[in-house]
Amino acid sequence: MDPINKFRAYIKAQGLRKTPERETIIEEIFSIHDHFDVDELFLRLRNKKKRISKASLYRTIPLLIESGLIREVYFEDGHLHYEPIYGHKHHCHLRCTTCGKIIEFTDDAALKVQERISKKYGFVATAHRFELIGYCPKCAQRDGVQKKQQLYKENTEKKKQDANDEHEKRP
Amino acid sequence: MDPINKFRAYIKAQGLRKTPERETIIEEIFSIHDHFDVDELFLRLRNKKKRISKASLYRTIPLLIESGLIREVYFEDGHLHYEPIYGHKHHCHLRCTTCGKIIEFTDDAALKVQERISKKYGFVATAHRFELIGYCPKCAQRDGVQKKQQLYKENTEKKKQDANDEHEKRP
DNA sequence: ATTATTATTGAGATTCAATAGCAATAATAA
């Protein structure tokens, strides 16, 4: 069953309506095959002359989550991201705190942990999220774990300097 | 080493300044022993006649994260939450999508997965986040879609009410 | 097919967590 039909089933079960907007959104998301945010999605649709309002995107996303087509992913830039999960192999994320890079990995052990813990707590788990936070190979090698804070400080001070330079340039 | 001193070491290393506001914030957070959001923290401080501006809370939190005292936790009510981690046993979360309830659990297997995956990808993991999403024992039984938002709202608002109650109890 | 009902859309207004700017204050170093 493709995402559209999966969604139609959900729509019918909930007594909601099938609309071209919703299906266009699903088509676009499942042509991305990667994580996205609302702005990105909106832009991609616009570039294809599909004029769907952001309000509709925001209203559709919860339905896509409820129907199991996508899920939220938490990055660290202050707003939500999403990724298609239906028809995609479940994966987890490695997130580099230095460069922000996201590496995906699959792991079966996490699934077993899910089952064991669920049983232990009488919890019916429908999903899990497993994420490793740290340093990607490049950043771990280049910086060393200890240098991070120093680099961070240098970076932030550089920013201030840049801001000053820019300011002083003005006539 | 207690959280305050851990923070003082960080402050010194970064060339920042020790202030009573920052230390009051740390004291409050580590007296909670549980997750919190900025509003809650602000209210609790106010109830104790500690008048610290929200701006300072927002400015201090990144320092607490950087120094390893707290971490972000992602719930689903549209804004960030945090929890103390320094001196606390690492734990993971079960999150009920019906009532919003959070159950904590500890698990060593997750740590082993972290080690194995890190080695595999050449990633230097400093932390992991493992979360199970589904239905808590109560909700798994009654399972009503209509009740979802109502229950969720009740749970998340209960906390704020508790904070107020606590204040009113004081003589 | 036609009509009635009402969910959905789009545009703009609104909310609110989070950030930024600025003058006053206070922590550190000299």
Place this chain on the structure above:
DNA sequence: TTATTATTGCTATTGAATCTCAATAATAAT
């Protein structure tokens, strides 16, 4: 004690996400 400047609190601002509401269009009923 004085000088330097990070920090604070207040206010204004940003921007993601939500809400309002009239217009539209999807479904059910006739």
